[in-house]
Amino acid sequence: MRLRLHTAGESHGPAIVAWLDGLPAGLQIDRAALGRDLARRQRGYGRGGRQKIERDEAEILSGLRGGKTLGSPLAIVVANRDHASWVESMHPWDPPLPGREDRITRPRPGHADLAGALKYGTHDVRDVLERASARSTAARVAAGAICKQLLAAFNLRVVGHVLSIGDVTSDPPRLDLDALADAAEASDVRCADAEAGARMCAAIDAARRRGDSLGGVVEVMATGVPPGLGSTADWDLRMDGRLAQAVMSIQAVKGVEIGAGFASARTPGSQVHDPIHRAEGRFVRPTNHAGGVEGGMTNGEAVIVRAAMKPIPTLARPLASVDLVSKEAFDAAKERTDSCAVPACAVVAEAAVAFVLCDAFLDKFGGDAMPETVRNYQGFMRQLEEY
Ligand code: EPS
Numbered sequence: 232m233r234l235r236l237h238t239a240g241e242s243h244g245p246a247i248v249a250w251l252d253g254l255p256a257g258l259q260i261d262r263a264a265l266g267r268d269l270a271r272r273q274r275g276y277g278r279g280g281r282q283k284i285e286r287d288e289a290e291i292l293s294g295l296r297g298g299k300t301l302g303s304p305l306a307i308v309v310a311n312r313d314h315a316s317w318v319e320s321m322h323p324w325d326p327p328l329p330g331r332e333d334r335i336t337r338p339r340p341g342h343a344d345l346a347g348a349l350k351y352g353t354h355d356v357r358d359v360l361e362r363a364s365a366r367s368t369a370a371r372v373a374a375g376a377i378c379k380q381l382l383a384a385f386n387l388r389v390v391g392h393v394l395s396i397g398d399v400t401s402d403p404p405r406l407d408l409d410a411l412a413d414a415a416e417a418s419d420v421r422c423a424d425a426e427a428g429a430r431m432c433a434a435i436d437a438a439r440r441r442g443d444s445l446g447g448v449v450e451v452m453a454t455g456v457p458p459g460l461g462s463t464a465d466w467d468l469r470m471d472g473r474l475a476q477a478v479m480s481i482q483a484v485k486g487v488e489i490g491a492g493f494a495s496a497r498t499p500g501s502q503v504h505d506p507i508h509r510a511e512g513r514f515v516r517p518t519n520h521a522g523g524v525e526g527g528m529t530n531g532e533a534v535i536v537r538a539a540m541k542p543i544p545t546l547a548r549p550l551a552s553v554d555l556v557s558k559e560a561f562d563a564a565k566e567r568t569d570s571c572a573v574p575a576c577a578v579v580a581e582a583a584v585a586f587v588l589c590d591a592f593l594d595k596f597g598g599d600a601m602p603e604t605v606r607n608y609q610g611f612m613r614q615l616e617e618y
Contacts, residue, residue, distance in 0.1 A: 233253045233590060234251070234254070234593060235251070235252045236371070236586060241362055244311060245311060245314050245323065246309060247309045247370045248306070248309075249305075249306075249309075249371070250304055250306055251294075251377060252294075253590070254294075254381060256302030256600040257299055258299065258601055259299050260291075260295060265373065265377065268373075268376035269287040269309065269372055269373060269376070272287070272369065272578040273285060273287055273575070274421075275419070276432045276435055276571070277569055277570045277574070278575070281313060281569075284312050284313045285311070288310070289307050289376075290307070290309075292306040292307070292308060293305060293306040294306065307370070307373045309370065311366070319331040320332065335360065335564045336354060336564075337563050338356055338552055339545055339546075339552065339566075341541065341542075343359050354555045354556050363482070365481075365483065365572065365575075368481065368579040371579055374586060375582020378589035379581075379589075382592065385592070385605075385608055386455040387454070387455040387588060388408055388453065388455055389451060389588065391421070391449055391450070391581030392412075392422065392423050392452075392577055393415070393422040393428075393431070393449050393577050394422075394447070394449065394450050395447050396446075398434070399427060399431045399434050401431075402424050402427065404424075411452070420435075420571075420574050431447075435571045439547075439570040443548065443570075444544075444570050446483070446541045446573060448539050448573075449538050449540065449576050449577040451534075451537075451538075451581050451583075453533060453585075456529045456531070456533070456534050456588065457529065457531065459595060459611075460529040460588065460594075460595055461529060462528065463528055469527030470528055470529055470534075470591060474489060474536050477586060477587045483540045483541050483544075483576070484539065484540055484580075485539050485541045488522075489521075489522040489534075489535065490522020491520040491521075492522070492537065495520060503520050504521070505532070514531070516532055519532045522534060529591075534584070543571065546568075547565060549562040549563035550563050552564075
């Protein structure tokens with residue numbers, strides 16, 4: 232647990248902020264690739280009006296010199312362009328101008344509104360929702376983009392894509408990670424199965440017309456992962472637990488599975504566990520139901536994590552709620568909203584998995600600077616070859 236990521240920022244405040252600490256010195260950061268990941272998170276059929284306002288860019292204030300990490304903390308700022316329209320309401324110092332209180336007192340079922348109002352003792356849900364907003368996932372994607380760049384230096388690739396939206400399921404190509412990534416990138420809903428993707432768009436349109444929202448399932452695959460990341464000895468270092476925590480903590484995610492996950496509970500052991508063969512001096516597994524994790528450690532196969540995202544809670548046709556001040560029954564508050572953010576969730580989940588893999592990679596291989604990390608990694612890879 233060497234990497235530390237803290238995030239801060241309100242959705243309509245001045246900026247979203249990430250603090251990423253624990254990277255070795257000497258990692259070359261590709262600024263354009265960082266920008267591309269932030270843009271990928273903003274895309275996706277079903278997004279609302281906000282993404283027409285934002286042009287997310289990461290400004291790095293510390294920890295970088297000449298494009299290379301210094302081994303000191305990276306402070307990353309993603310400005311909220313929409314803040315310009317909210318200065319009168321969301322100023323860090325000045326109280327809201329009269330008429331711009333933007334109070335919300337009718338909590339939306341499924342959002343953080345009611346639980347947060349009770350927790351903090353406020354009757355204005357805005358004090359809670361601004362931080363609860365999935366806008367903060369911009370910080371996690373910025374950090375994950377940097378983690379992906381460290382992993383890429385060791386031939387690890389991490390790709391997120393959409394498997395289903397609402398009741399529309401897909402049958403994505405399984406063989407080649409690059410083909411999967413390209414197909415997902417070309418899709419409006421980040422789904423590698425183009426035919427299913429078109430049906431997903433139609434389902435989102437239909438939901439929007441009904442004043443409703445849709446969830447879905449995303450999958451993250453990571454290849455090139457060496458065996459032995461994570462721990463079998465300590466519960467809090469186990470790879471499956473760390474992956475689940477990181478992905479489950481993404482806003483609106485209600486379920487996470489690794490490999491065959493819940494299906495393995497319904498299947499006999501003889502069909503769940505992946506046989507071990509030896510070919511060309513290597514251990515090979517004909518199947519990967521374990522999703523690349525056995526005994527809390529990566530096993531050298533692709534890591535496969537899936538997440539179930541619930542539908543966005545803000546509804547154009549709101550559900551029943553109660554006004555926090557009058558205690559009378561009302562419809563829940565309506566806000567500008569996305570009708571489906573599952574494609575964005577795939578990018579955020581990719582970043583979350585990249586963070587965990589990068590953290591566990593650095594736990595194992597260490598290094599204050601990249602040449603040391605490279606030496607340690609290469610030594611272990613030699614050990615595997617000579618095994
Ligand atoms: C969000 C509500 C919407 C989303 C937002 C998450 O924002 P707004 O209320 O400004 O329309 O667009 O997501 C983002 C801004 C983003 O960049 O992902 C919410 O309530 O969680």
